[in-house]
Amino acid sequence: MTKHVKGADALPLNQIIAGDCIDVMNSLPAGSVDLIFADPPYNLQLKGELHRPDNSKVDAVDDHWDQFNSFRAYDEFTTAWLKAARRLLKPNGAIWVIGSYHNIFRVGASLQNEGFWILNDVVWRKSNPMPNFRGKRFTNAHETMIWAGKDESSKYTFNYEALKALNEGIQMRSDWVLPICTGHERLKDEAGDKAHPTQKPESLLHRVLVGSTNPGDVVLDPFFGTGTTGAVAKMLGREYIGIEREAAYRKVAEKRIASVRKFDKEALSVSASKRAEPRVPFGQLVERGMLRPGEELYSMNKRHKAKVRADGTLIGDDIKGSIHQVGAHLEGAPSCNGWTYWCFKREGKVVPIDVLRQQIRSEMHD
Numbered sequence: 263m264t265k266h267v268k269g270a271d272a273l274p275l276n277q278i279i280a281g282d283c284i285d286v287m288n289s290l291p292a293g294s295v296d297l298i299f300a301d302p303p304y305n306l307q308l309k310g311e312l313h314r315p316d317n318s319k320v321d322a323v324d325d326h327w328d329q330f331n332s333f334r335a336y337d338e339f340t341t342a343w344l345k346a347a348r349r350l351l352k353p354n355g356a357i358w359v360i361g362s363y364h365n366i367f368r369v370g371a372s373l374q375n376e377g378f379w380i381l382n383d384v385v386w387r388k389s390n391p392m393p394n395f396r397g398k399r400f401t402n403a404h405e406t407m408i409w410a411g412k413d414e415s416s417k418y419t420f421n422y423e424a425l426k427a428l429n430e431g432i433q434m435r436s437d438w439v440l441p442i443c444t445g446h447e448r449l450k451d452e453a454g455d456k457a458h459p460t461q462k463p464e465s466l467l468h469r470v471l472v473g474s475t476n477p478g479d480v481v482l483d484p485f486f487g488t489g490t491t492g493a494v495a496k497m498l499g500r501e502y503i504g505i506e507r508e509a510a511y512r513k514v515a516e517k518r519i520a521s522v523r524k525f526d527k528e529a530l531s532v533s534a535s536k537r538a539e540p541r542v543p544f545g546q547l548v549e550r551g552m553l554r555p556g557e558e559l560y561s562m563n564k565r566h567k568a569k570v571r572a573d574g575t576l577i578g579d580d581i582k583g584s585i586h587q588v589g590a591h592l593e594g595a596p597s598c599n600g601w602t603y604w605c606f607k608r609e610g611k612v613v614p615i616d617v618l619r620q621q622i623r624s625e626m627h628d
């Protein structure tokens with residue numbers, strides 16, 4: 263639902279606010295938003311029409327909302343909206359800003375000038391970019407997203423394990439290969455033309471929101487356009503606030519979000535960060551009598567064994583040390599996760615020692 267908010271003191275959750283984003287953000291309560299995703303005007307400075315080799319006109323971004331008279335005017339605008347955005351963020355809040363070579367370097371400098379702390383720049387590599395029709399420059403096949411904390415000390419959300427799981431168990435890198443928005447995802451107006459020239463793909467927002475927010479978090483998008491951020495936030499059980507100046511875009515976004523369904527609660531829970539789990543020293547298993555000094559442990563691959571010592575270290579044929587050090591030495595590896603490497607025997611069964619750690623952790627959660 264579109265709202266015209268004046269001096270609101272409560273957060274207008276799951277709404278699209280009409281108006282200029284700087285005025286609207288300044289009217290919202292300070293320190294109330296977990297994440298801002300911003301896709302601001304790119305200031306493309308297109309000179310004249312662009313044509314394909316067959317002479318058809320390229321549907322480029324030449325809209326009035328993307329026009330600024332000078333770099334200085336663009337910088338002043340950027341500083342003003344970033345100031346308003348930073349005021350809105352909770353102390354541990356963060357921001358993502360997406361842009362192209364036309365604007366992202368200016369935005370990066372302004373972010374730092376305003377006190378944000380840059381955490382990463384992520385390159386969104388387009389798997390299906392538009393060709394360079396004139397053949398005078400490289401095909402422009404990526405956009406850059408800057409991810410920054412509200413300040414240097416912000417304890418921003420980073421769902422490391424969830425992102426790793428999304429990437430089939432491999433640490434997520436800062437270059438993301440995803441297609442641009444095409445096909446049924448591309449919203450059309452009544453005449454069948456693109457409803458918006460810069461609609462972002464939902465896959466991009468999915469990764470951003472799964473990686474840097476939790477269910478229930480408040481996500482604000484000051485340049486809402488067709489509402490990609492709102493649609494993905496709704497699916498993922500996050501609360502959104504959209505701000506958009508153009509009525510036609512708000513209308514498209516409202517219709518789009520109304521048809522989106524939230525995933526069920528079970529599907530929304532993601533792999534938790536191991537770092538968030540309480541640390542259990544191996545020695546505690548010995549102190550608590552779960553493993554006895556002198557007891558033998560066996561490597562998962564059954565090739566090696568070592569004895570538990572009273573201080574929680576292991577002793578093998580020619581090595582003493584922690585479960586990790588002894589495992590690494592026996593395997594000739596630079597490192598080893600002793601928790602998943604070593605097993606003990608109970609009633610004829612071989613059991614990984616990690617089962618005992620999980621048992622202690624579950625008592626801590628009770």
Ligand SMILES: C[S@@+](CC[C@H](N)C(=O)[O-])C[C@H]1O[C@@H](n2cnc3c(N)ncnc32)[C@H](O)[C@@H]1O
Pocket residue numbers: 281282283284301302303304327458460461462463484485486487488489490491505506507508511
């Ligand atoms: C790059 S587009 C965002 C597209 C959006 N990410 C999507 O997926 O549809 C920028 C949007 O910001 C809006 N806009 C530009 N300046 C604005 C301002 N000062 N306040 C509010 N909206 C603004 C434009 O109308 C445009 O829809």
